[in-house]
Amino acid sequence: MYALVDCNNFYASCERVFNPSLRQKPIAILSNNDGCVISMSDEAKALGLPFGAPIFKWEAFCKKNNIKVLSSNYPLYGDMSSRVMSILQQFSPDVEVYSIDEAFLEFKGFEAYNFDDYGTQIRKRILKWTGIPTSVGIAPTKALSKVANKIARKFPNETKGVYIIDSEEKRLKALKWILLGDVWGIGRGLQKQLAEKGCKKAFDFTQLSDDWVRKNFSITEWKLKKDLEGISKITLDEVKSKKAIATTRSFENTFSDIENIKERISTFATSCAEKLRKQESSCYMIIVILSSDRHKKDLEQHRVSKTVKLSYPTDSTLTICKYAVKAATSIFKKGIEYKRAGVIVTGLVPTYNHQLNIFEQENPKHKPLMLAIDGINEKYKDYKIKLGNQDLERTWKMRQERLSPRYTTNINDILKVK
Amino acid sequence: MLLHTSKTLTFFTPEFADYSGAIFFDTGISAGFPSPAEDFKEERLSLDNILVKNKLATFYARVSGQSMIDAGLDDNDLLVIDRSLEPEHNRIAVCFLDGEFTVKRLRVEKDGVWLQPENSKYQPIKITEENDFVIWGIVTNVIKKV
Numbered sequence: 276m277y278a279l280v281d282c283n284n285f286y287a288s289c290e291r292v293f294n295p296s297l298r299q300k301p302i303a304i305l306s307n308n309d310g311c312v313i314s315m316s317d318e319a320k321a322l323g324l325p326f327g328a329p330i331f332k333w334e335a336f337c338k339k340n341n342i343k344v345l346s347s348n349y350p351l352y353g354d355m356s357s358r359v360m361s362i363l364q365q366f367s368p369d370v371e372v373y374s375i376d377e378a379f380l381e382f383k384g385f386e387a388y389n390f391d392d393y394g395t396q397i398r399k400r401i402l403k404w405t406g407i408p409t410s411v412g413i414a415p416t417k418a419l420s421k422v423a424n425k426i427a428r429k430f431p432n433e434t435k436g437v438y439i440i441d442s443e444e445k446r447l448k449a450l451k452w453i454l455l456g457d458v459w460g461i462g463r464g465l466q467k468q469l470a471e472k473g474c475k476k477a478f479d480f481t482q483l484s485d486d487w488v489r490k491n492f493s494i495t496e497w498k499l500k501k502d503l504e505g506i507s508k509i510t511l512d513e514v515k516s517k518k519a520i521a522t523t524r525s526f527e528n529t530f531s532d533i534e535n536i537k538e539r540i541s542t543f544a545t546s547c548a549e550k551l552r553k554q555e556s557s558c559y560m561i562i563v564i565l566s567s568d569r570h571k572k573d574l575e576q577h578r579v580s581k582t583v584k585l586s587y588p589t590d591s592t593l594t595i596c597k598y599a600v601k602a603a604t605s606i607f608k609k610g611i612e613y614k615r616a617g618v619i620v621t622g623l624v625p626t627y628n629h630q631l632n633i634f635e636q637e638n639p640k641h642k643p644l645m646l647a648i649d650g651i652n653e654k655y656k657d658y659k660i661k662l663g664n665q666d667l668e669r670t671w672k673m674r675q676e677r678l679s680p681r682y683t684t685n686i687n688d689i690l691k692v693k
Numbered sequence: 694m695l696l697h698t699s700k701t702l703t704f705f706t707p708e709f710a711d712y713s714g715a716i717f718f719d720t721g722i723s724a725g726f727p728s729p730a731e732d733f734k735e736e737r738l739s740l741d742n743i744l745v746k747n748k749l750a751t752f753y754a755r756v757s758g759q760s761m762i763d764a765g766l767d768d769n770d771l772l773v774i775d776r777s778l779e780p781e782h783n784r785i786a787v788c789f790l791d792g793e794f795t796v797k798r799l800r801v802e803k804d805g806v807w808l809q810p811e812n813s814k815y816q817p818i819k820i821t822e823e824n825d826f827v828i829w830g831i832v833t834n835v836i837k838k839v
Contacts, residue, residue: 295789295827358749404750404777406829683752690754692772692787692794 276390276413276441277507278380279420280363280397282356283408283428285376286314289355290345292406293682293690301342305330308525309346309676346675354683358405366397371511379417381511394437414440417509418502421459422449422477446505450478460499465492477503520558522546523617529568530613536565537600541665543618544599548592551620552649557588557637559622561595563602568614577611588624591641592648595620596662744834750777752830754787754794761785761796764811770837772796774830785832790818791825796832 282288286304291297301319303312312328322340324333330344337344356375363370369381382388394411401409410431412424419440426449427438440446456466458477468491474480481503488497498508522543530536540563551558564580581602589595599618648660680688745751756770764785766772774787782801787794788808797808800817808818820826 295829296792296825361749404747406776686753689771690752690787690794691757692754692796693758693760 276382276385276415277417277420277511278367278382278390278394278397278411278413279373279417279424280359280378280380280401281410281412281424281428282359282376282401283410284314284316285356285407286347286352287316287319288407289352290348290679291316292355293351294679297343301340303328303330303337303342303344304347305344305677306347308527310525313347344677346678348679348681350681350684351679355405355407359401359407359409362401362404363397365400366393369511379420379511390439390441391437394439395435398436409436411437412440413437414446415505416502416507417511418459418499419446419449419505422453422503425453425457443505447478450481450503451476453477455480458499458503460495465496518623519619519621520547520550520556520623521617521619522550523564523615523619525615526613531609531611533604533607536603536607536613536616538665539616540599540603540618541596541662543616544596545592545662545665547618547620548590548595548645549649549652551590551595551623552626552645555626556623557590557626558595558620559585559588559624560620561585561598561602562619562621563599563606564615564617564619565603565606565613566615567611571612571614574612575610577608577613579606579608581606584622587637588622588626589637589641590626591637591645592662593641593644594637744773744836745775746833747775747777750830751775754796756796756835760810760812760815761798762812764798765837766796766811766832766835767837770835772832773834773836775833776830778831778833780828780831787829787832789825789827789829790820794829799828 284302287297287302290302290304299318300316301322301324302316303319303324304314305311306313309330311330312324312326312333315324315326319342322342324336324340324342330337334344336342352375359376360370360372360378363378363380367380367382367385369383371379371381373379382390385393390413394413398409398411401407410424410428412420412422412427414420414423423438423440427434427436430438440449453476455461455469455474455477456463458480461469461480469480472483474483481500483500485497485500488500501508524539524543526539530539544561547558561583562580563583564578566578567574567576569576569578583598583602585594585598595618603616651660682688682690741748752774754772754774756766756768756772758768766785772787778784780786780799782799784799785796786799787796789795790808795808797810797818800807800809804819806820808820810817
């Protein structure tokens with residue numbers, strides 16, 4: 276059996292744990308830079324605030340309807356997510372963290388368990404220990420556990436947040452209820468193609484012949500069909516370390532001068548290098564991206580990227596910055612208003628276990644320097660040590676005007692109690 | 694193993710010999726006796742392990758005010774809160790009461806639940822149905838600067 280555990284309105288729920296006066300109130304969480312709505316409480320959804328709404332257009336609506344609008348507080352969400360995922364590991368040794376707020380659990384050898392009780396226990400423990408409400412779907416396959424989860428989420432009163440598909444009758448009932456477009460892995464394109472074949476509900480899809488599905492689509496769709504039929508074909512992905520690390524941001528304004536671009540690229544490269552060192556990886560490849568403002572069609576458009584291949588893997592800020600800035604300079608075009616830039620590091624290998632190259636190696640002096648910089652920045656937060664080409668006045672300059680405190684990750688931000 | 698090919702030269706890295714059969718001595722065999730303390734190694738004490746019994750459910754908060762000074766909770770003290778513990782009579786709890794976080798001793802009486810301050814200048818608070826009330830977590834330790 277598989278379970279899918281999904282945190283209900285995760286970002287909004289995290290905010291409510293530390294500010295319980297927001298319970299039952301409509302909340303909207305904004306994307307990086309306070310751009311648009313990326314997460315909402317059920318109350319905000321019910322008021323008709325659309326997902327992805329650009330806040331500058333919807334500000335008046337939110338005010339009128341008393342919707343509490345917050346910047347995204349990723350340090351908080353990240354910490355709460357890791358607590359939830361660690362609790363899940365107490366319930367099964369096989370956990371696949373699927374996103375920041377959902378995970379699959381596999382129950383091998385749990386046949387004697389009462390899954391209704393077990394699912395309720397999972398929900399209760401997460402709620403009590405972290406304050407985050409979840410929905411639990413349990414079924415013989417991953418795709419069906421997703422469907423069961425949708426039912427648990429949709430009918431909280433009837434299901435108490437836990438729904439099990441454990442009989443043929445329940446499976447058919449669920450598949451005849453759920454719209455094809457709401458099934459895990461059915462994108463808009465596929466949905467359209469299947470609609471032409473007369474498929475509206477998930478059940479209709481399972482009635483197609485295997486041969487036809489194999490002929491017209493790929494193995495992925497066939498596996499999904501089997502999974503929905505109750506025959507497990509989609510397996511649990513083991514936890515992989517990341518294949519690439521990216522830092523890309525839109526600027527508040529546009530930049531047309533190389534100096535500002537260099538500064539941004541250095542800052543992004545620094546962030547990538549720090550993330551590399553944190554997961555003890557080194558990279559063989561650096562990709563730099565520059566992009567003009569897509570929404571300003573009247574201006575000249577320029578979207579480029581450049582890949583730098585290194586002959587040795589590195590996790591040094593100095594090296595990554597040097598090559599990222601060089602790459603950015605080489606693709607920079609005069610007269611363009613740039614709106615967005617990014618640095619991606621990929622070709623990752625474990626730092627302490629990679630093939631040595633006899634001719635070229637990272638400068639050995641970088642390692643102790645990086646350790647010292649990481650140590651100081653960790654201790655004093657807010658990036659006291661920077662490279663000379665990073666602007667000393669700015670940290671992220673991410674727009675976060677409505678940010679809640681970092682309750683769990685910064686000692687100066689913890690709760691105050693009277 | 695092929696490593697790198699340029700116009701004129703091809704570089705290879707050597708295949709390494711089979712190391713099976715080699716023995717690895719953890720304490721070193723260079724000279725003299727191994728450390729007599731080797732067999733008696735213990736983990737160094739960690740405050741984290743002593744103060745935090747369930748790290749997934751543990752949060753911190755800072756005391757603001759005087760209402761609990763007789764229980765040893767002074768202004769600005771750091772509280773260790775464990776959400777996984779059950780609220781019980783006489784335990785000190787962080788509660789959310791009518792829009793504010795508060796730390797008080799829980800008193801479960803026949804007539805209902807009371808929040809008991811530990812300072813004679815403060816009055817106990819009876820929780821009624823009108824209150825917006827949540828027991829947020831149980832205080833297990835208090836850390837103070839001296």
